[in-house]
Amino acid sequence: MRFVTKCSLRSGAWPSIPAQRLEATGATLPPDFEGRLITSVIESFPSEDELRQRLRLRFQVGVIFLGSEMLREQRLAAEERRLIERIEAESRVERLRLNVEERAVQQQMWADEKRVRLRVEAEAEDRKREAEVKERIHLMKIEAAREKLQETLSSWPIISTHIQVKLFTRFFYTTNSRLP
Secondary structure, X not given: OHHHHHHHHHHOOOOHHHHHHHXXXXXXXXXXXXXXXXXHHHHOOOOHHHHHHXXXXXXXXXXXXXXXXXXXXXXXXXXXXXXXXXXXXXXXXXXXXXXXXXXXXXXXXXXXXXXXXXHHHHXXXXXXXXXXXXXXXXXXXXXXXXXXXXXXXXXXXXXXXXXXXXXXXXXXXXXXXXXX
């Protein structure tokens, strides 16, 4: 193992990377830097004797399942699957319930918003109609005043003629009464 590691380290680019990093700092490299680096890496591995002493292989005989035990395991697995399916179904139902609640809240908000918008529009329409009615009443008052003025002005010729007749008759009677 040490030999394989030594060969692969010497043939690869790995020792040159630490050397390049060390040179980048401006430090001078000793001539045997790569050799000492490879030696220190190889010495960190345990020797073959140490491996033989420390390594132990243990073999365990596999468990042989009886038919009844296999059926029990299958039943347990089936129960676990049913439990998982039930939990997933409950989770789906809960998610659906939450979605329905969220949609209901959203629809309620839209309905409230629509109701407020319609009320504001209705109030604006009422104010517009009220302004139109006030304008019509104002125009009707102006028209009535115009008609009354026209009526009054149209009766002036009659009144002036009547006044002229009265003045003439008075003048006539006053001047005629002085005559002998």
